Amino acid sequence: MTVEALSSNVVNYLVWRYLQEAGYGNAALQLSRCWIRDPETLPFAKNVSQHALVNLLQDGLWFDKLQSEAANVDQRYHFGRDHGRPFSVPNGALLTLDQGIPAHQLAEAEEANGAVQEPPPRKGGAVKRKRAKTNGIEPRMMNPQTNGDVMDVEQNGNTHVTNSVRAESEAVASEAESPTVAEIPISTLSIGQSTEIQTEKIADLAPNTKFDVSIREPDKTVEQTLWGTSSAPLLLTAGQSLLRLHHIPKHDATEQTNGDPGTGTGTGLNIQRMDLKLPMNKYSITALCWMSPNEVVVSAREELVNEIGETMKMNRLFKIFDAGENYSVISSTAGLVNTLRWNTERELLLSISTDGEKGSIKIWKNNDDSIPAWSSFTATAIFDAVWISDSSFVVCGIGLFQVYDVGEELTTQRTLETRVTWETLKYDASSGIIAALGIEGQTSFLGVLHPNDSLTLQTHVYPDPYFTGLDFRPQQDVIIPDPDVLPDSSLVPSPTPAVFLATCSASGVARIWDANEPFKYLKRLPTTDDSQANNIAFSPDGALLAAAGPDAVTIWDMEQIEKREVPIAIWRAQDWDNSRWDPGVDGEFSFGWDPDSSRLSIALGNQIAIIPVPR
Numbered sequence: 361m362t363v364e365a366l367s368s369n370v371v372n373y374l375v376w377r378y379l380q381e382a383g384y385g386n387a388a389l390q391l392s393r394c395w396i397r398d399p400e401t402l403p404f405a406k407n408v409s410q411h412a413l414v415n416l417l418q419d420g421l422w423f424d425k426l427q428s429e430a431a432n433v434d435q436r437y438h439f440g441r442d443h444g445r446p447f448s449v450p451n452g453a454l455l456t457l458d459q460g461i462p463a464h465q466l467a468e469a470e471e472a473n474g475a476v477q478e479p480p481p482r483k484g485g486a487v488k489r490k491r492a493k494t495n496g497i498e499p500r501m502m503n504p505q506t507n508g509d510v511m512d513v514e515q516n517g518n519t520h521v522t523n524s525v526r527a528e529s530e531a532v533a534s535e536a537e538s539p540t541v542a543e544i545p546i547s548t549l550s551i552g553q554s555t556e557i558q559t560e561k562i563a564d565l566a567p568n569t570k571f572d573v574s575i576r577e578p579d580k581t582v583e584q585t586l587w588g589t590s591s592a593p594l595l596l597t598a599g600q601s602l603l604r605l606h607h608i609p610k611h612d613a614t615e616q617t618n619g620d621p622g623t624g625t626g627t628g629l630n631i632q633r634m635d636l637k638l639p640m641n642k643y644s645i646t647a648l649c650w651m652s653p654n655e656v657v658v659s660a661r662e663e664l665v666n667e668i669g670e671t672m673k674m675n676r677l678f679k680i681f682d683a684g685e686n687y688s689v690i691s692s693t694a695g696l697v698n699t700l701r702w703n704t705e706r707e708l709l710l711s712i713s714t715d716g717e718k719g720s721i722k723i724w725k726n727n728d729d730s731i732p733a734w735s736s737f738t739a740t741a742i743f744d745a746v747w748i749s750d751s752s753f754v755v756c757g758i759g760l761f762q763v764y765d766v767g768e769e770l771t772t773q774r775t776l777e778t779r780v781t782w783e784t785l786k787y788d789a790s791s792g793i794i795a796a797l798g799i800e801g802q803t804s805f806l807g808v809l810h811p812n813d814s815l816t817l818q819t820h821v822y823p824d825p826y827f828t829g830l831d832f833r834p835q836q837d838v839i840i841p842d843p844d845v846l847p848d849s850s851l852v853p854s855p856t857p858a859v860f861l862a863t864c865s866a867s868g869v870a871r872i873w874d875a876n877e878p879f880k881y882l883k884r885l886p887t888t889d890d891s892q893a894n895n896i897a898f899s900p901d902g903a904l905l906a907a908a909g910p911d912a913v914t915i916w917d918m919e920q921i922e923k924r925e926v927p928i929a930i931w932r933a934q935d936w937d938n939s940r941w942d943p944g945v946d947g948e949f950s951f952g953w954d955p956d957s958s959r960l961s962i963a964l965g966n967q968i969a970i971i972p973v974p975r
Contacts (some may be wrong), residue, residue, distance in 0.1 A: 368722070369396075369402055372391065372395050372396075372399070373399050373402055373404075373405060373408065373508075374408070374412055374413040374773065375391065375413065376388055376391050376392060376399050376418070377408060377410075377412065377413065378411075378413040378414065379864055380651065380945070381411060382936075383973040387957060388893060396860050397575040397593075397652075398781060403897065405635075405637050407571045419435075419480070421437055422890075423593040424436050424437050424752040434632065434805035436806070436847055440449050440959070446553045446845050453919060454543075471715065489572065500510065500583070501801065505706060518719065522767075526671070531915035534968065537766045541664065546877060550709065562927055562928065563928060563929035563930070563974060564709055564930065564931075564935075565913070565915075565929050565930065565931040565972070566622060566931055566932060566935035566936070566971065567974075568971075568972045569936075569965070569969050569970065569971050570608070570631075570969070570970040570972075571932065571941065571968065571969050571970075572606060572608070572631055572633075572968040572969075572970065574606075574631070574633055575597070575604075575966045575967075575968060576741065576966050577661075577966070578586075579600065579601050579614075579642075580599070580600060580601050580602045580966060581599045581600045581602065581947055581965055581966050582597050582598070582599045582602065582646065582947070582948075582950060582963040582964070582967075582968060583598065583599035583644070583645070583947070583948040583950070584597070584598045584599060584648060584948070584950055585597050585598075585950040585952055585961055585963050585968075586598075586649075586650065586952065587652050587952050587953065587954050587961070588650060588953060588955065589650065589651060589955055590731075590955040590956060591653050592653035593652070593954050593956065594609060595712060595954075595961055595968075596605055596648065596650075596656065597963065597968065598648050598658065598907075599644065599645060600644050601643060601644070602645070603635065603636045603638060603644060603645055603658060603660075603680075604633055604634065604635050604636065605632050605633065605634045605636065605684060606631055606632070606742045606960075606968075607632040607633075607971050608631050609630060609631075610950060610958065610959070610972075612872045618821070628801075629913075630756040631645050634683075634684055635684075635944060636656070636680050636684040636687075637680070637685065637686070637687055638658075638678060638680075639686065639687070640660060640661060640662045641662070642662065642663050643660045643661060643662040643663070644656050644660065644661050645659070645660055646659045646660065646661055646675075646696060646697055647697045647698055647700040648700060649657040649700040649701060649702050650702065653680070654681060654682070654683055655679065655680065655681045656679075656680050657677065657678065657679050657680075657690070657700055657702070657709060658677075658678050658680065658700075659675065659676070659677050659678075659696075659700060659711070660675070660678060660938065661673055661674070661675050661696065662674045662675075662676070674692070674911065675692070675694060675695055675696050675697065675713075676689055676691070676692050677689070677690040677691040677692075677694045677697060677711065678690065678692075679760055683932065686886070688732075690709070691722075691724075691730055691731075691732070693710050693730075694713055694720075694722055694732075694820075695713035695714065695715050695720055696702065696713050696714055697711045697712065697713045698712055698713065698714065698742075698743070699711070699712035699742070699744055699745050699767060700712075701745055701746060701747055701753070703747050703750060705750035706723075706750045706766075708723055708724070708725060708750070708766065708816075709723065709724040709902065710723050710753060711723075711724075711732075711743060712742045712744075712745045712755065714742070715737070717740065717741065718737050718738060718739060718740070719737065719738035719739075719740060719741050719742030719755070719757055719760070720735070720736075720737055720738075720742075720743070721734075721735060721736045721737070721738070721742070721745075721755065721764070721770070721771065722735045723766060725731035729864065730854075734766060734769070735770070736764070736770050738755070738757065738760055738762070739756050739760075740758035740759055740760050741757050741758050742755045742756070742760065742783065743756060743757045743758075743759075743781075743783050743784075744756050744782070744783065744784050744785045744881075745785065746785045746786070746787045746794070747787075748763075748787050748789075748792070748794065751765060751766045751767065752764065752766070752811075752931070753786060753967055754964055755788070756782035756783070756784075756785050756796055756798075757781070757782065759778060759779055759780070759781065759795070761775070761776040761778050761809075761817055762774070762775045762776070763775075763776075770911075773909075774814070775816070776809070776816070776817040776819075777843040778798075778807075778817055778819075778857050779800060780797055780798035780799065780800045780805050780807070780819065781799055781800065782796045782798040782807065783797050783799065784796070784799060784829070784830065786830055786831060786832055786861075787832075787834040788835070788859055788861075788939065789835075789857075790805075790835035791811070791835075791859045791876060792810075792811040793808060793809070793810055793832075793859055793861075793875045793876070794808070794949070795807065795808055795828055795830055795832065795861055795875060796817075796830075797828075797829070797830050797863075798819075799827070800906065801823060802880075803822075804821070804822035804826070804827035804865075805819045805820065805821060805822060805824050805864060806819070806827070806830070806873075806879065807819050807820075808820075808875055808878040808879070810875075810878060812972065814830055814863075818879075819851045819877045820878065820879040821883075822865070822872070823868045825866070826865050826866035826867050827863065827864075827865050827899075828864055828865055828866050828892075828894050828895065828896075829863065829864045829893065829894065829895045829897075829907075830862065830863045830864075830896065831861070831862050831897045831898055832859065832860070832862075832875070832898070833859075833860035833862070833898045833902050833905075833918065834900060834901070834902040835859075835902070836896060841851040856877070857876065858874045858876055858877075858882075859874060859875040859876040860872055860873075860874070860875075860887055860898075860918070861873045861874070861883075861888055862896050862897075862898065862905055862907075863896065864887075864893035864894075864896035864907045865892075865893065865894070865949070866892040866893065866894065866909070867890075867892070868886060868887045868889075868891055868892060868893065869884060869885070869886060869887065869890075869893075869906070870884075870885040870886075870887060870888035870896055870907045870914070871883065871884055871891060872885070872905075872921070883921060883925065884925075885907075885914075885916060885921075885925060885927075887907050887909070887914045888912040888914045888927070888930040888931075888932065889911070889912055889932070891909055891911040891912040892909040892910075892911065893907035893908065893909050893914075894908065894909045894910070895908050895909075895948045895949070895950075896908070896919075897949040897953060898953075898954065899953050899957035899960070899973075900953055900955055900956070900957050901956075901957045903917065903918055903919065903957065903975075904917060904918065904928075904955070904957065904973065905918055905921075906917065906960055907947075907952075908962055909949065910933060910943035910944075910945075910949055910962075910964050911932070911933050911934070911959070912930065912931060912932050912933065913930065913931040913941045913951075913962065913971060914930055915927055915928055915929040915930070929973060929974070931971050939970055942965075943964070943965065945964055945965035945966075945967065946965065946966035947964050947966075949962070949963070949964050950962070950964070951963075957971060957973070957975070958972065958973060959971060959972050960973060
């Protein structure tokens with residue numbers, strides 16, 4: 361395999377760029393003095409992206425990890441988790457490019473005046489200056505001390521220096537020309553921003569995690585969790601023989617429990633729990649949704665054994681009210697319900713069930729009625745549904761993507777042609793865009809239905825293996841200006857706002873897309889320790905993005921994500937012993953934010969962890 365030769369000029373330039381990006385201006389200045397006057401004049405400089413050295417090192421560590429796994433040997437490079445105290449912008453105020461001043465100009469000022477002066481104010485235009493050059497090559501660059509030798513990379517990982525050989529086609533230096541250098545663009549390296557990417561501390565969320573151990577019962581497991589509203593921030597857990605409300609009070613991060621730390625058994629946490637009443641013994645909750653802060657709808661399947669030992673399964677749809685004290689049966693004929701969606705505007709309950717190989721759609725106008733007001737069937741199974749207005753909803757499933765209208769009758773508005781099995785739907789109310797997660801064979805797909813082309817379901821092969829989740833960023837309230845005080849809007853084209861869509865995969869990568877321009881990819885975000893991400897979700901206020909799996913949770917700040925791709929906070933399961941959290945337990949992983957974006961919950965098997973997120 362041919363490896364691109366690395367010259368010392370390339371290595372020096374990468375180090376020089378890193379020193380400036382990390383805020384070590386003095387070191388960058390000394391390197392340019394000993395090496396080359398103006399590194400930006402090197403012919404390859406324009407090809408070097410921001411943070412190239414760090415990315416190169418990270419790729420090398422990843423390759424070393426893969427190589428060690430393939431050869432079943434130890435990794436060659438391992439630095440441990442304790443990297444010492446982080447250092448942030450130690451000397452970047454004057455000697456870096458945060459004001460757009462190349463380091464060699466600062467050096468000239470220092471040599472001329474005996475001290476480094478305050479950088480002059482940044483000007484709007486570019487700076488013109490002259491420099492003696494020969495055939496376009498700066499004399500300083502031809503100095504033998506430049507050390508432009510090639511470092512050959514041997515297969516054993518060692519390097520050795522060989523003399524560089526000038527190609528015949530290279531120009532021979534001449535003193536005849538002294539052209540004017542073209543305008544030099546002001547540097548885009550910003551120390552304050554770049555330092556955040558490389559040196560700012562990442563918050564560790566593990567120490568303040570609280571665990572609710574109340575579900576450590578043999579016949580109970582958590583399969584779904586659902587946070588309530590801001591007026592009733594309760595956590596609803598449901599699963600095998602389990603339907604329970606948890607009231608988990610908030611505490612300052614410094615507050616300690618009087619009992620076992622982190623278990624939820626001490627008086628400092630004081631979790632209050634209440635089992636919701638159901639007329640069943642051995643059952644499983646297959647779907648649930650909140651109707652109001654005091655009412656919830658659940659679908660439950662009960663296993664019954666008759667006199668001769670035969671097992672029968674009965675499905676029923678319940679409304680639970682009066683803070684869980686009472687219930688009523690909505691239907692005993694709804695089938696095996698896998699999705700429940702509540703329409704607040706018209707108070708309609710949508711249920712999706714599977715009757716054999718077909719999908720069943722039922723809508724209750726009055727949840728006290730045992731017969732649905734509308735019903736319909738599809739030729740294949742339905743896996744998900746979402747309301748997109750007070751009278752329209754979308755369903756998806758095996759080769760299925762349909763839009764329905766609820767009027768006097770339930771009608772199919774349009775059927776979109778597809779061969780993909782669509783498993784999950786998300787809807788962004790502010791833009792009217794629908795996103796979907798699907799699979800065909802071994803290939804994962806991201807789908808987008810845009811209101812500008814409502815007859816075409818646009819699909820894109822997902823770039824990472826094992827596509828697992830997606831979510832839209834909640835849009836903040838938009839203030840519409842008064843058109844009477846504005847110039848003619850037809851003369852001023854308004855920019856199309858980005859609609860942030862986050863996706864994740866079990867391969868350990870999260871991505872951010874602009875759903876308004878399918879499929880415009882904006883960011884690739886590695887998860888903590890490249891751990892699998894089963895779910896991804898924006899906080900309700902839209903400020904944070906979290907990707908979660910059994911092994912780790914990774915949180916990014918959306919306001920900083922353009923300049924800071926590393927997370928602001930992480931949580932690792934390995935920080936706890938298996939008695940608190942065992943990521944290897946079988947079961948459905950569940951994850952969600954509380955209504956005020958200050959905490960998130962993860963659940964697996966009979967384990968629940970509440971993770972405070974500092975703001």
